[in-house]
Amino acid sequence: MSGRSTESIRPLSSATCELCHIRKPSLRRPKTGQKICQPCFFHVFETEIHNTITSANLFFRGERVAIGASGGKDSTVLAHVLKVLNERYDYGVGFVLLSIDEGIKGYRDDSLKTVKRNKDQYAMPLEIVSYKELYDDWSMDDIVAQIGNRNNCTYCGVFRRQALDRGAQKLGIKHVVTGHNADDMAETVLMNLLRGDTARLDRCTEIVTQSTDSPVKRSKPLKYAYEKEIVLYAHYKKLDYFSTECVYSPEAFRGTARALIKNLETVRPSAIIDIIRSGETFTLERKRGTVATKLGTCERCGYISSNRICKACVLLEGLNAGRAAVQVNGSEYEPHEGAALHKRLEHLSF
Amino acid sequence: MAVPLTVEFSGGLEALFNNERSINLSLESRDGSENSPTITDLVVYLCEKVMMDKRRELFVIDGYHVRPGVLVLINDADWELVGEENYVIQPGDEILFASTLHGG
Numbered sequence: 067m068s069g070r071s072t073e074s075i076r077p078l079s080s081a082t083c084e085l086c087h088i089r090k091p092s093l094r095r096p097k098t099g100q101k102i103c104q105p106c107f108f109h110v111f112e113t114e115i116h117n118t119i120t121s122a123n124l125f126f127r128g129e130r131v132a133i134g135a136s137g138g139k140d141s142t143v144l145a146h147v148l149k150v151l152n153e154r155y156d157y158g159v160g161f162v163l164l165s166i167d168e169g170i171k172g173y174r175d176d177s178l179k180t181v182k183r184n185k186d187q188y189a190m191p192l193e194i195v196s197y198k199e200l201y202d203d204w205s206m207d208d209i210v211a212q213i214g215n216r217n218n219c220t221y222c223g224v225f226r227r228q229a230l231d232r233g234a235q236k237l238g239i240k241h242v243v244t245g246h247n248a249d250d251m252a253e254t255v256l257m258n259l260l261r262g263d264t265a266r267l268d269r270c271t272e273i274v275t276q277s278t279d280s281p282v283k284r285s286k287p288l289k290y291a292y293e294k295e296i297v298l299y300a301h302y303k304k305l306d307y308f309s310t311e312c313v314y315s316p317e318a319f320r321g322t323a324r325a326l327i328k329n330l331e332t333v334r335p336s337a338i339i340d341i342i343r344s345g346e347t348f349t350l351e352r353k354r355g356t357v358a359t360k361l362g363t364c365e366r367c368g369y370i371s372s373n374r375i376c377k378a379c380v381l382l383e384g385l386n387a388g389r390a391a392v393q394v395n396g397s398e399y400e401p402h403e404g405a406a407l408h409k410r411l412e413h414l415s416f
Numbered sequence: 417m418a419v420p421l422t423v424e425f426s427g428g429l430e431a432l433f434n435n436e437r438s439i440n441l442s443l444e445s446r447d448g449s450e451n452s453p454t455i456t457d458l459v460v461y462l463c464e465k466v467m468m469d470k471r472r473e474l475f476v477i478d479g480y481h482v483r484p485g486v487l488v489l490i491n492d493a494d495w496e497l498v499g500e501e502n503y504v505i506q507p508g509d510e511i512l513f514a515s516t517l518h519g520g
């Protein structure tokens with residue numbers, strides 16, 4: 067309401083920044099519609115992230131926190147802003163860059179080079195953990211060569227999530243921050259809604275998540291930061307980041323949800339934050355008799371899991387069986403989906 | 417009247433334009449009039465004359481509208497400040513198309 071009344075007083079195209087009233091505006095904020103200059107933009111962008119951090123009590127003094135660093139725009143902006151805020155507000159947090167080398171030729175090779183430069187630019191230690199070290203010598207390229215292109219995001223998702231946690235554990239770190247932004251959050255809310263995934267729907271907007279199968283806490287300091295502003299921040303600050311799509315393309319459904327979010331943003335820029343707010347406000351009633359899953363450890367790898375065998379080990383089992391099958395048969399073996407792979411393996415005898 | 421300008425691509429969009437990050441053009445209005453060209457004139461030109469890639473939908477939707485999620489900066493300022501597609505291009509302008517749609 068107050069925004070509306072100010073707008074009617076002010077001339078339609080304000081020649082100066084709406085915050086400092088001195089400099090020329092450089093952008094229009096999607097969240098508020100304000101036209102602001104670069105220095106004011108840096109200030110509000112950083113301050114909002116600081117407010118997100120303090121109102122959620124995200125860090126404590128002396129804490130060691132790993133930044134999940136892919137070399138992409140989101141994690142690069144996250145690392146940069148966390149360094150700025152840690153110094154400006156004296157959080158007293160020790161940040162470490164943590165990167166996963168999935169073993170995707172031409173993709174991670176280049177993005178890891180970016181992360182290595184970030185290490186010097188932000189004066190943060192860097193730890194790189196490879197799939198090969200973590201998953202029985204399987205790189206993502208090996209996995210795709212075996213299962214085909216269809217279902218590899220299932221593998222990428224499960225393996226990548228555990229890899230960050232396992233890498234953090236290796237460093238004795240219990241908290242990983244990731245670069246998920248407001249657009250990602252809104253997209254996740256929509257996807258859970260469209261899929262009827264009520265178990266995830268009312269938790270997916272939480273800033274801190276501790277999933278049942280991980281001893282490591284996850285948080286998302288950029289959850290209210292619009293992608294548009296992240297890209298502009300990186301651009302105006304001339305941050306060094308890498309921007310090529312992962313060659314193993316994401317699931318079509320996620321792409322569709324993303325396009326929908328972007329179209330909504332064009333018509334109504336506040337839609338992104340509104341969807342997140344809706345997600346935050348949902349409280350879903352649990353059916354009686356739902357038993358909380360009991361935490362145990364994976365029989366194979368000892369990793370914390372709500373099942374007898376953790377997801378990563380189930381997937382690995384399929385992969386290893388496939389590798390054995392190829393060796394036994396000595397013939398070409400080309401299943402296209404994980405499920406199909408399991409099915410066919412049931413009929414094989416070794 | 418032909419107007420000289422520089423076009424830049426980033427965020428993965430360069431892949432649609434022969435991996436060129438920057439190109440210099442001299443552009444006229446589509447209707448052949450003496451009017452200076454607009455961003456729409458530029459987008460049509462880029463689609464019809466420059467883009468070799470078939471995946472046009474990564475750049476434009478519904479004809480020649482810049483796809484939501486592609487940021488446009490005109491002389492480093494958000495195009496939303498200056499009329500978006502209707503902005504009249506001035507000689508020497510630098511126009512950046514940056515995709516935000518690629519991995520974080």
Ligand SMILES: [Zn+2]
Pocket residue numbers: 083084085086087088089102103104105106107
């Ligand atoms: Zn200002």
Ligand SMILES: [Zn+2]
Pocket residue numbers: 364365366367368369375376377378379
């Ligand atoms: Zn396991």
